[in-house]
Amino acid sequence: MLKRLNKEVIKNRFFLGIFLSLLSIACMDKKNTETKLSLSKTPMFSIESPMILHEGLKEGQTLYRKKGKIEKEIPVQSDGELFWFMSDFDVRDKSLTELYIKTGNPFLNQNIxxxxxxxxxxxxxxxxxxxxxxxxxxxxxxxxxxxxxxxxxxxxxxxxxxxxxxxxxxxxxxxxxxxxxxxxxxxxxxxxxxxxxxxxxxxxxxxxxxxxxxxxxxxxxxxxxxxxxxxxxxxxxxxxxxxxxxxxxxxxxxxxxxxxxxxxxxxxxxxxxxxxxxxxxxxxxxxxxxxxxxxxxxxxxxxxxxxxxxxxxxxxxxxxxxxxxxxxxxxxxxxxxxxxxxxxxxxxxxxxxxxxxxxxxxxxxxxxxxxxxxxxxxxxxxxxxxxxxxxxxxxxxxxxxxxxxxxxxxxxxxxxxxxxx
Structure with missing residues (x-):
């Protein structure tokens, strides 16, 4: 009787493990989703200046800049009303720079x-x-x-x-x-x-x-x-x-x-x-x-x-x-x-x-x-x-x-x- 119970426990644990693995993969896929952003206008000169992130960021989200295969994380900070970021868009550079919000791997908000x-x-x-x-x-x-x-x-x-x-x-x-x-x-x-x-x-x-x-x-x-x-x-x-x-x-x-x-x-x-x-x-x-x-x-x-x-x-x-x-x-x-x-x-x-x-x-x-x-x-x-x-x-x-x-x-x-x- 005891042996049969142990086998049932082991069997249940096995299927539970498979279920959790599948759930983890699904969550990972969810975490890796991206939201592409568009800018309200093209900066008129190549200067760094505060910009407003209209979406805001939820817990576990990060702002990224992507240029070709290169990704760069961009710090974001709220003043209590708006979310702000800086990005060095170079208007002389004709290659495409994209911004997006990505879930997972949130930016570590160190005090610079x-x-x-x-x-x-x-x-x-x-x-x-x-x-x-x-x-x-x-x-x-x-x-x-x-x-x-x-x-x-x-x-x-x-x-x-x-x-x-x-x-x-x-x-x-x-x-x-x-x-x-x-x-x-x-x-x-x-x-x-x-x-x-x-x-x-x-x-x-x-x-x-x-x-x-x-x-x-x-x-x-x-x-x-x-x-x-x-x-x-x-x-x-x-x-x-x-x-x-x-x-x-x-x-x-x-x-x-x-x-x-x-x-x-x-x-x-x-x-x-x-x-x-x-x-x-x-x-x-x-x-x-x-x-x-x-x-x-x-x-x-x-x-x-x-x-x-x-x-x-x-x-x-x-x-x-x-x-x-x-x-x-x-x-x-x-x-x-x-x-x-x-x-x-x-x-x-x-x-x-x-x-x-x-x-x-x-x-x-x-x-x-x-x-x-x-x-x-x-x-x-x-x-x-x-x-x-x-x-x-x-x-x-x-x-x-x-x-x-x-x-x-x-x-x-x-x-x-x-x-x-």
Whole structure:
């Protein structure tokens, strides 16, 4: 009896094994299925730029690029709303490149672009190379200078891909200049003027409030922080005149080690019952940058999307502005391409560019996208407003054709979706 039972168990196990093997083969076939993707448009220039994966990826799926018999896995990262990827499509190469989603062998999402926090700053790095830092602790000016010029809530240093510092803070000619930042200048609150830019006036400032979120991954890393425009003369309950949520994100480019991308998104509103008026003025808000002290009139240059240069750009409007200058070693150049998003107020956006003979004839470089340069802006209570910018930080040179391609890909990114859609 016992022997007969053992034989039945062995027999059942044998057939169960065959069944599981067949099931495994079927699953393997299922896992190896592919979904071919099509692009919404052909990239206009051979640059790497963020693209949207319309399908999204489910668990166990991977994005691949296939060219002939060569397959290359492409990292994908979600920002909570969209799935993003980078792919180096070369429009000069006429051979066919295909994209598809494949189940099985999912991409290992290692953190290539990383976020770290120190005692005074937030840091973003790409493959351990420092890119930028954001100061969240108060930084006071040198001894002998009024402490009223102390400040938090700004980006410095912004570094070139090879490590040159591109920003400058607390220059003796303008102690209130802080790297990459964007306070509003001439404002009216209940009929009274408040200046959040010129710290020496003692009327207002912008300070860090809190970290809202952080993220990192194979494509990008960043943080979202809350900043406040503080009205020093207001009552305690009304001192916070503008609340700003600033989201800063850096993108890693796989095949262009001499470049990287920074997204700078400012969302802001006023909690004040009667709102706040941003007066028309040549400085204020948007995105401003005081460049390093190396760059003067004779070793730096500027070009806008409308063909304006250092002599003619101030007060004009542009979709993008390309600024470059001599590197620290004097052997090459580096710089920043500033892109204004098409959804921004006053786009194409007015600019403030210092005259070529500024600062006692030195021609120091200062640039700002200034949405209220030609028109005031009234902020209603608790109504959120958004300004979006992208920076291409580069080493070497960047052409006007590439600048236009970067802007086009920023405002209308390439999307990929299944051919059947």
């Amino acid at each position: 672009v990383t976020f770290t926090k120190s005692e005074q700053e937030l840091h973003l790095k790409s493959e351990k190379t420092p890119l930028l830092s954001y100061r969240y602790k108060m930084n006071y000016p040198p001894p002998g200078v009024d402490s009223i010029y102390g400040k938090s809530a700004y980006v410095h240093p912004l570094l070139s891909p090879y490590g040159d510092t591109l920003t400058r803070i607390q220059p003796p000619d303008h102690y209130h200049h802080y790297g990459l930042w964007g306070p509003w200048t001439k404002t009216k609150i209940a009929g009274k003027g408040v200046d959040f830019w010129n710290l020496g006036s003692g009327l207002g400032t912008v300070i860090f409030k809190e970290v809202l979120s952080t993220y990192q991954g194979p494509l990008f890393a960043g943080f979202k922080v809350r900043q406040e425009h503080i009205d020093f003369r207001a009552s305690p309950q009304n001192r916070s005149a503008i609340v700003e949520d600033l989201d800063i994100k850096t993108w890693h480019l796989n095949n262009q080690k001499n470049r990287y991308i920074v997204d700078y998104i400012s969302k802001f509103s006023t909690p004040l019952e009667d709102g706040l008026l941003l007066e028309q003025y040549r400085y204020g808000g948007g995105l401003a940058m005081r460049f390093n002290e190396r760059w003067k009139a004779d070793n730096s240059k500027l070009l806008t999307s409308e063909g304006k240069d250092r002599l003619t750009a101030d007060g004009t409007k542009a979709r993008w502005c390309l600024i470059s200058g001599e590197s620290t070693d004097g052997k090459t150049t580096n710089g920043v391409l500033f892109l204004s998003h098409i959804e921004n107020k006053s786009h194409p956006e007015p600019m403030r560019v210092w005259p070529i003979d500024a600062n006692e004839g030195r021609g120091d470089m200062f640039f700002e996208f200034c949405p209220i340069r030609h028109q005031e802006w009234f902020l209603e209570k608790n109504k959120w407003n958004t300004l979006k910018y992208r920076l291409i930080v580069f080493e070497g040179t960047l052409t006007s054709e590439e600048a236009e391609a970067y802007w086009q890909s920023y405002v209308n990114p390439v999307t990929a979706k299944s051919v059947s859609d």
